[in-house]
Structure formats: structure tokens, C-alpha cells
Amino acid sequence: MHKLFYNVLLCFPHYRYTTSNYQQFLALTFAISQVNKDFFLLPNITLGFHIYGHFQRDLYISLNSLSMLSSRGQVVPGYKCHQQDSLLSVIGGLSAKSSRLMASIFRIFKFPQGHQPYNRRVYPSFFRINPNESPQYVGLIQLLLYFQWNWVGLLAPEDDRGECFISTLAPMLKEKEICLAFTLMLELDNVEITQNKFILNFLTWSKAEVFIMFGHSTVINNVAGAVHLFEKFTKVSFRNLCIFTSHWKLGKGKSEEILQYIKPLHGVLHFRDHSGDVSEFSRFLLSLDPLNPQGDFFLPLWWELVFGCKIHKSGKIPPKGEKHCTGKENLQNLPNYIFEKRMTGDSYNIYNAVYALAHALHAILEVPHMNFFSS
Numbered sequence: 001m002h003k004l005f006y007n008v009l010l011c012f013p014h015y016r017y018t019t020s021n022y023q024q025f026l027a028l029t030f031a032i033s034q035v036n037k038d039f040f041l042l043p044n045i046t047l048g049f050h051i052y053g054h055f056q057r058d059l060y061i062s063l064n065s066l067s068m069l070s071s072r073g074q075v076v077p078g079y080k081c082h083q084q085d086s087l088l089s090v091i092g093g094l095s096a097k098s099s100r101l102m103a104s105i106f107r108i109f110k111f112p113q114g115h116q117p118y119n120r121r122v123y124p125s126f127f128r129i130n131p132n133e134s135p136q137y138v139g140l141i142q143l144l145l146y147f148q149w150n151w152v153g154l155l156a157p158e159d160d161r162g163e164c165f166i167s168t169l170a171p172m173l174k175e176k177e178i179c180l181a182f183t184l185m186l187e188l189d190n191v192e193i194t195q196n197k198f199i200l201n202f203l204t205w206s207k208a209e210v211f212i213m214f215g216h217s218t219v220i221n222n223v224a225g226a227v228h229l230f231e232k233f234t235k236v237s238f239r240n241l242c243i244f245t246s247h248w249k250l251g252k253g254k255s256e257e258i259l260q261y262i263k264p265l266h267g268v269l270h271f272r273d274h275s276g277d278v279s280e281f282s283r284f285l286l287s288l289d290p291l292n293p294q295g296d297f298f299l300p301l302w303w304e305l306v307f308g309c310k311i312h313k314s315g316k317i318p319p320k321g322e323k324h325c326t327g328k329e330n331l332q333n334l335p336n337y338i339f340e341k342r343m344t345g346d347s348y349n350i351y352n353a354v355y356a357l358a359h360a361l362h363a364i365l366e367v368p369h370m371n372f373f374s375s
Contacts, residue, residue, distance in 0.1 A: 022302045023340065025051070027347035028091075029296075030284050031354035041362055047354075061098050065090075065105040089360075091353045100160070136246060136271055137169055143269075144178055144210065149241070151179050153208040155223060157215040158185040161247070165214040181208035186215070186223070202230050206240060214245045246273045246345060273345025281351075282341050291327040303329070306339055 032047050052064040068090060090106060092099040144152065152173060156162030166183050173180055182205050205211075213223060227238045290303035290311055300311050309325040331341065343351060 022298055023344060024347050024350055025298060026285065027281070027343060027350045028354065030281055031351045034280070035354060035358045041358055042365075045361075047358070061101050062105065065102050069105075089357050091350065091357075133165075133246075134168070137172060140169075140212070140243065140245075140271070141172055141176055141178070143243075144173075145176060149178075149209045151181050151207065151209045153181045153205055153211045154183045155211060155213045155215070156183075156185060158187050162186075162214060165245075169212070181205065202226070206238065208240060210241045210243060212243045212245070214247055241267045241269070244268065244270045246271045273348075278343055278348075278351065281343055285341055286331060288331070289327055290325060303327075306334055 028049065028051075032049060035041060036046055050068075052060075052068075090102065092102050144150075154166050154169060156165045162185055166185075170180055170183070182201075184205075211223075230236065231238055288299060288303075290300045293299040303325060304310055307325060307329045309323040309329070311325045311327075331339070334341075
């Protein structure tokens with residue numbers, strides 16, 4: 001029996017524990033457990049995994065990447081002598097920044113890595129799992145044409161993906177004779193500058209019929225906060241339609257505030273990534289037991305977060321006035337904006353990444369005279 005490991009660099013931000021990240025973790029554990037149950041896919045092989053948090057810091061991303069290529073407790077890449085934790089491949093982060101930095105390290109040692117798309121000539125061991133966003137932009141253009149929205153503003157984060165979004169969509173708008181009112185690149189690390197820039201130009205930008213926003217929750221938070229402040233102090237209503245691309249994910253923590261900001265807007269449309277219907281995953285979620293987490297350190301923390309209760313040791317009396325977690329709380333009662341019972345797009349990508357790697361290993365083992373475990 002051989003045991004191989006995936007290394008996974010998921011983002012569990014140090015400043016906030018998010019339910020969307022936890023679903024991604026569950027998708028990973030579920031996919032690997034399903035592969036291990038399949039005796040025909042990888043007979044006599046058990047897959048395991050290690051998770052590394054990078055806190056969106058370049059230093060942690062680099063150190064974690066180098067440690068994966070080294071013996072335990074050392075950072076000497078290329079000298080990994082432990083046979084028990086044989087590294088099979090790496091599933092990268094969800095952000096372009098982290099994936100690019102990881103790819104620049106792993107390509108030297110030719111370890112396969114998946115998630116974000118990059119040039120295969122530059123990163124030959126890097127494989128794309130995310131769906132192509134181009135069809136979404138085509139659909140977005142068709143939506144604008146259908147409703148005859150002809151005056152559009154684009155907002156995106158000041159990073160590679162934001163630049164790609166604007167450089168891709170702007171020519172498509174021009175081709176269909178849809179006018180571009182403005183483009184705004186937002187600095188994610190400086191909320192005050194972003195909101196001040198937005199407020200100062202609000203009257204000019206508000207003439208656009210539609211705002212198309214690309215980016216994760218930080219971008220939406222900044223813009224929504226600026227709109228809220230502008231309306232509060234000027235008493236001028238924001239009546240523009242907002243379209244969020246699928247890159248934005250609504251998660252627990254700031255969701256109530258975001259919904260409060262969105263409510264007075266003229267309207268909001270949200271594109272979503274397609275994800276397959278993995279029925280077994282829903283049953284897997286409903287089987288979770290916070291009182292018996294089976295080694296899942298995150299489960300009790302997540303359970304307390306989404307149900308607003310506390311888990312206490314058996315026999316310990318909870319403090320007066322504190323809600324006690326019974327473990328019988330019903331996940332079906334949680335609204336989808338707090339936790340989705342079906343796989344999200346990001347979780348589905350991770351699920352597919354695990355199966356892609358498993359099938360690749362299966363193909364390698366089918367090659368005659370190839371001893372994978374001695375190389």
C-alpha cells in the first residue's frame with residue numbers, strides 16, 4: 001500500500017475565517033475520500049494531503065512552496081528524502097498572484113500544479129482548472145444589448161486579473177458600439193484612497209447606466225461603502241444598475257452589511273460560475289458532526305460561526321446566556337449566502353483538480369515497466 005500526498009495552498013485569511021473557504025476545504029477532503037474509495041482508479045494507493053495557509057503574503061507563499069520540496073523541518077528544495085510523504089502534486093491558490101509565485105518555484109523542479117491559467121510555454125508543469133471567463137463576457141455583452149444599456153463603467157482591482165478583465169472587455173464593448181463611461185482600478189490594500197476616489201468622481205460616474213464590477217468581496221465592500229457614505233452625506237440616491245461578475249463571492253462576515261448597501265441600489269445582477277451537481281457532496285455535508293469532527297480542526301470553529309453558538313466539553317455547564325451547540329443544528333436552515341449546500345464554482349474546481357491528478361497518476365501507472373515509486 002502506497003500513500004501519496006497532494007499539497008494544497010488554500011487561503012484561510014488570518015483576519016477572518018470565511019465559510020466559503022471552509023467549503024473549499026470540504027470539497028478537497030470529499031474528493032480525496034472518493035478517490036480512495038475507488039478501487040479501480042488507484043488500486044493499492046491511498047492519497048493524503050497537507051494544507052498550507054499563506055495569509056495573502058508573498059513571504060509565506062514562497063516559504064511554503066520551498067518547504068513542500070524539502071525534507072520535513074528543513075528548507076532545502078530538491079532534497080526530499082522521506083518516502084512516507086511522497087509529494088505527488090500541488091493544487092495552487094485561488095488568486096492569480098499566489099499561483100504565479102508558486103508556479104515560478106515549482107516549474108524549476110517540474111512538479112505539476114493546478115489552478116490559475118498561465119502560458120504553458122513559460123510554466124509547462126502548470127495546468128488550468130478554472131473555467132474560461134471569456135464566455136461570461138460574451139453573455140454579459142448580450143445582456144447589455146438586450147436591455148439596450150449603452151453607457152457602461154468598469155471597476156476592477158489593481159492587479160493582473162483586473163487589468164486582464166478591462167483589456168478584454170473594453171474592446172468587446174467598443175465592437176458592439178457600447179460606450180465606456182469610465183474604468184477604475186481599485187487599490188485593495190487602501191480602502192480610504194479607493195473610497196475617496198470613488199466619492200470625488202461619483203457625480204461623473206453616476207451618469208453611467210450600468211456599473212460592471214470584477215473582483216472579490218474586498219472590491220465590492222469598498223465600492224458599496226463609498227456609495228453608502230455618499231448617499232448618507234449628500235442625500236443623493238445611487239440609481240445605477242450593478243452587475244457583479246462570477247469572481248465575486250458573497251460570504252459570511254460582511255454579508256449583512258453588503259446586503260444592506262445593495263438594497264437601495266436600482267438593481268444588482270450577479271453572474272455565477274457553472275458547477276456540476278455532485279449529489280454525494282450534499283449528503284457528505286449533512287453528515288458533518290461538530291461533536292465528532294474526526295480530525296477536522298476547522299469543523300467546530302465553522303459550526304460555532306454559522307450557528308452563533310459555542311461547543312463545550314462534555315459535562316461542562318455553559319455560561320448563563322450563552323447559546324450551546326447541540327450538534328443537531330440543521331444545515332438545511334442556513335441561507336445560501338452564509339453557506340451553500342451545493343458545490344460552489346471554486347469548490348468544484350478543487351474537486352476537479354483532485355480527480356484530474358488522480359487520473360493522471362492512473363495513466364502513469366498504466367505505462368508498462370514504469371516504477372513511479374522508485375523515481
